[in-house]
Amino acid sequence: MGKENETSETPGGFKLAGFSSFVRSNPRSDRFKVNRFHHIEFWCTDATNTARRFSWGLGMPIVAKSDLSTGNATHASYLLRSGDLNFLFTAPYSPSIASMDNLSHTATASIPTFNHETSRGFSAKHGLAVRAIAIEVDDAELAFTTSVAHGAKPSASPVLLDNRAVVAEVHLYGDVVLRYVSYGNSESDDSDPGSWFLPKFEAVEAASSFPLDYGIRRLDHAVGNVPELAQAVNYVKEFTGFHEFAEFTAEDVGTSESGLNSVVLANNEETVLFPMNEPVFGTKRKSQIQTYLEHNEGAGLQHLALVSEDIFRTLREMRKRSAVGGFEFMPLPPPTYYKNLKSRAGDVLSDEQIKECEELGILVDRDDQGTLLQIFTKPVGDRYLQNFFDFIELYSLGLEFMYGFIGLDSFESIYHYLISLNKF
Numbered sequence: 001m002g003k004e005n006e007t008s009e010t011p012g013g014f015k016l017a018g019f020s021s022f023v024r025s026n027p028r029s030d031r032f033k034v035n036r037f038h039h040i041e042f043w044c045t046d047a048t049n050t051a052r053r054f055s056w057g058l059g060m061p062i063v064a065k066s067d068l069s070t071g072n073a074t075h076a077s078y079l080l081r082s083g084d085l086n087f088l089f090t091a092p093y094s095p096s097i098a099s100m101d102n103l104s105h106t107a108t109a110s111i112p113t114f115n116h117e118t119s120r121g122f123s124a125k126h127g128l129a130v131r132a133i134a135i136e137v138d139d140a141e142l143a144f145t146t147s148v149a150h151g152a153k154p155s156a157s158p159v160l161l162d163n164r165a166v167v168a169e170v171h172l173y174g175d176v177v178l179r180y181v182s183y184g185n186s187e188s189d190d191s192d193p194g195s196w197f198l199p200k201f202e203a204v205e206a207a208s209s210f211p212l213d214y215g216i217r218r219l220d221h222a223v224g225n226v227p228e229l230a231q232a233v234n235y236v237k238e239f240t241g242f243h244e245f246a247e248f249t250a251e252d253v254g255t256s257e258s259g260l261n262s263v264v265l266a267n268n269e270e271t272v273l274f275p276m277n278e279p280v281f282g283t284k285r286k287s288q289i290q291t292y293l294e295h296n297e298g299a300g301l302q303h304l305a306l307v308s309e310d311i312f313r314t315l316r317e318m319r320k321r322s323a324v325g326g327f328e329f330m331p332l333p334p335p336t337y338y339k340n341l342k343s344r345a346g347d348v349l350s351d352e353q354i355k356e357c358e359e360l361g362i363l364v365d366r367d368d369q370g371t372l373l374q375i376f377t378k379p380v381g382d383r384y385l386q387n388f389f390d391f392i393e394l395y396s397l398g399l400e401f402m403y404g405f406i407g408l409d410s411f412e413s414i415y416h417y418l419i420s421l422n423k424f
């Protein structure tokens with residue numbers, strides 16, 4: 001860890017070493033076996049429209065569904081998938097539909113933790129936002145009981161689905177839950193979403209005449225904004241056993257502007273990364289994290305980092321659709337940024353690639369581990385500063401070798417971008 005005189009104290013009395021003094025170590029302290037990110041669930045008020053917009057904007061086909069057509073009278077859910085990345089969009093049906101058949105409101109639900117009242121309250125409070133970060137664990141029941149025994153606030157007790165999968169949830173931050181998913185057997189039938197996603201989901205036939213794939217392959221990190229970092233980090237660390245992977249303090253990116261402190265937690269394999277940010281007060285401009293907390297009505301998910309296997313292709317496809325139902329990106333960096341790029345990265349990127357970075361507005365971050373190509377979208381819904389995507393390609397190391405390339409340049413880029421957006 002950093003020397004005592006280099007630490008920075010957070011408003012909650014938490015001592016952070018900061019980026020340059022932080023010494024990374026992996027104590028392999030997970031309390032239960034965590035395999036990978038499984039899916040991200042967005043709660044919305046109309047899943048058909050929301051899923052289609054994200055499908056088109058991100059190049060992620062809708063691959064499975066659970067709705068009225070599959071016998072689910074409780075909620076409509078559509079699953080988008082690209083590589084290992086799974087996004088689920090869920091909206092409630094009228095609660096009276098199920099009761100007409102003398103069924104309980106949730107009798108036909110495929111997501112057993114779904115609750116009408118919670119879902120409606122969530123959407124009223126947060127707009128379109130992430131409800132669940134789901135991770136695949138070896139044993140969801142064990143993960144749940146272990147978590148609760150170590151202080152996690154339970155949200156939904158373990159439910160066994162079709163003798164094949166177990167789902168359970170604990171509170172993560174704000175109204176976001178950490179969902180544990182595990183599978184009871186290893187039979188995998190590619191045509192059956194029940195074996196690779198969840199039972200009661202049905203496959204949606206691929207629209208082969210219009211294949212969608214812009215190159216997105218997996219989730220790298222899921223970032224939360226919280227009012228107080230010490231409390232949030234200690235809470236999650238205690239019940240998961242995750243270790244600190246990186247730290248950033250307001251000093252790392254300059255205190256003259258609005259600031260934040262940040263800690264990244266990781267599992268043993270460092271494949272599940274949870275960065276969390278808190279606002280720093282008393283600076284010239286209001287912290288963008290504080291602005292987020294006001295617009296989101298409390299803690300919640302700030303952004304998702306998506307790894308592309310070819311960020312140039314992903315960006316070309318996405319930019320074509322920005323104005324026609326897709327997603328928009330941060331403003332282009334100044335031309336001087338790309339003039340300096342040849343001297344900074346000319347040994348890794350060809351002249352053609354540097355030109356393409358400039359045309360597409362891609363940022364380049366280097367350190368001793370490799371090169372990262374990166375760009376941020378604007379926030380994807382109505383709410384200010386809430387829920388955007390951070391596209392990354394781990395250029396020189398390849399997709400499979402590296403997780404969590406959250407270097408200081410990359411952190412500064414996002415910080416300055418948010419400051420530029422934070423007009424309030």
Ligand SMILES: [Fe+2]
Pocket residue numbers: 221223303304305390414
């Ligand atoms: Fe990020």
